[in-house]
Amino acid sequence: MHELHIQGLTKHFGDFVAVEDVSMTVRPDEVLCLLGPSGCGKTTTLRMIAGLEYATEGAVSFGDHPVTELSARDRNVAMAFQFYALYPDLTVAENLVFPLEAENASAGEKEQRLSEIADILQLGSVLERYPHQLSEGEKQRVAVGRCVIRSPNAFLFDEPLSRLDAKLRDEMRGSIRKILATLDRPTVIVTHDQLEAMTMGDRIAVMRDGKVEQVGRPLDVFERPQNTFVAGFIGTPQMNLIEGSCLSADENTISLSLNGERVTLAADQFEVKPKAGVSVTLGFRPRSVRETSEDGLRFADANVTLTENMGAETLVHCDWNGFAVRMLVPGGAYNEGDRVNLSVALGSLTLFGQDGERLTMKSDLEVA
Numbered sequence: 048m049h050e051l052h053i054q055g056l057t058k059h060f061g062d063f064v065a066v067e068d069v070s071m072t073v074r075p076d077e078v079l080c081l082l083g084p085s086g087c088g089k090t091t092t093l094r095m096i097a098g099l100e101y102a103t104e105g106a107v108s109f110g111d112h113p114v115t116e117l118s119a120r121d122r123n124v125a126m127a128f129q130f131y132a133l134y135p136d137l138t139v140a141e142n143l144v145f146p147l148e149a150e151n152a153s154a155g156e157k158e159q160r161l162s163e164i165a166d167i168l169q170l171g172s173v174l175e176r177y178p179h180q181l182s183e184g185e186k187q188r189v190a191v192g193r194c195v196i197r198s199p200n201a202f203l204f205d206e207p208l209s210r211l212d213a214k215l216r217d218e219m220r221g222s223i224r225k226i227l228a229t230l231d232r233p234t235v236i237v238t239h240d241q242l243e244a245m246t247m248g249d250r251i252a253v254m255r256d257g258k259v260e261q262v263g264r265p266l267d268v269f270e271r272p273q274n275t276f277v278a279g280f281i282g283t284p285q286m287n288l289i290e291g292s293c294l295s296a297d298e299n300t301i302s303l304s305l306n307g308e309r310v311t312l313a314a315d316q317f318e319v320k321p322k323a324g325v326s327v328t329l330g331f332r333p334r335s336v337r338e339t340s341e342d343g344l345r346f347a348d349a350n351v352t353l354t355e356n357m358g359a360e361t362l363v364h365c366d367w368n369g370f371a372v373r374m375l376v377p378g379g380a381y382n383e384g385d386r387v388n389l390s391v392a393l394g395s396l397t398l399f400g401q402d403g404e405r406l407t408m409k410s411d412l413e414v415a
């Protein structure tokens with residue numbers, strides 16, 4: 048099977064640039080999730096891959112076979128949308144096998160594929176029903192099943208789980224992942240839900256304002272966000288991002304000013320160091336903040352301003368020197384007005400330079 052190549056894909060709607068210079072390759076055994084806030088261009092990118100939207104610039108191909116000039120019909124991609132249109136006069140079973148009619152599949156093949164898909168998507172008990180007799184979740188599963196029952200060049204999903212309730216969504220993430228693993232076709236899923244992207248994607252492409260900010264494996268994007276946008280977007284609760292300026296940086300230490308408070312970091316783990324005088328942003332996950340006076344980045348005498356019970360953990364909002372610092376801790380031992388000494392181990396810290404881009408750490412090079 049062929050890779051899906053996207054090269055320099057750009058879409059203008061009049062003067063508005065909805066997608067700008069998006070390039071990536073999706074392998075046949077791979078699920079790529081396009082993730083980003085509303086309006087960042089995810090669906091438009093997907094529609095250009097499908098041929099439902101003509102690209103202003105750029106190219107789409109499967110292996111060596113360019114399809115940019117082809118209509119959606121001739122691209123042979125399977126797409127499941129937010130808005131699933133099931134044929135109302137056909138039963139669930141007939142809806143599911145409908146795409147196989149066009150492929151002239153034998154009755155035996157249809158039967159076998161139908162039974163596999165119905166099994167995985169738990170639709171066995173509703174196969175003889177009509178769409179109006181289904182719940183929203185069942186309808187969506189039929190739509191997904193109808194999409195994956197055939198063997199196209201690629202599978203494209205737009206928010207496939209958006210209509211499901213939380214419980215069903217949890218179950219479906221796993222089921223869809225299982226189905227996708229059997230497909231052996233490049234698969235692109237559009238979602239604004241990072242949990243969905245993290246669990247279903249082999250790789251994630253994070254988009255903002257029509258551009259791809261970072262592409263990587265879910266854990267890499269989470270642990271090594273490329274810039275402050277990705278850092279703030281990926282992860283719940285959000286990463287703490289604190290802006291300051293670099294006072295000096297040499298081989299041994301990096302000195303920063305955070306609202307006038309001076310902090311010093313050991314420089315040895317930074318492959319790229321900020322220059323004196325430039326602004327920097329310190330990023331660290333709430334889970335990495337501890338109430339200790341250990342070495343590392345320290346926030347002495349911070350004020351607890353709010354506590355949020357998140358079940359087994361509590362998100363403790365603190366104010367330190369005018370900065371909001373959030374700490375995620377097990378249990379709930381904090382109250383508003385408490386004074387706390389917080390610290391973050393240097394290994395849990397990410398430093399972003401003046402342009403918001405991540406400054407390379409030595410550990411990144413080891414991973415690479």
Ligand SMILES: Nc1ncnc2c1ncn2[C@@H]1O[C@H](COP(=O)(O)OP(=O)(O)OP(=O)(O)O)[C@@H](O)[C@H]1O
Pocket residue numbers: 060063065083084085086087088089090091092239
């Ligand atoms: N036909 C169109 N004409 C003009 N602008 C459009 C058109 N289609 C999309 N846009 C704009 O292009 C931008 C990207 O839209 P797109 O639907 O791709 O975003 P998205 O990331 O999928 O958002 P969402 O998560 O809300 O679906 C938006 O600002 C949208 O308003």
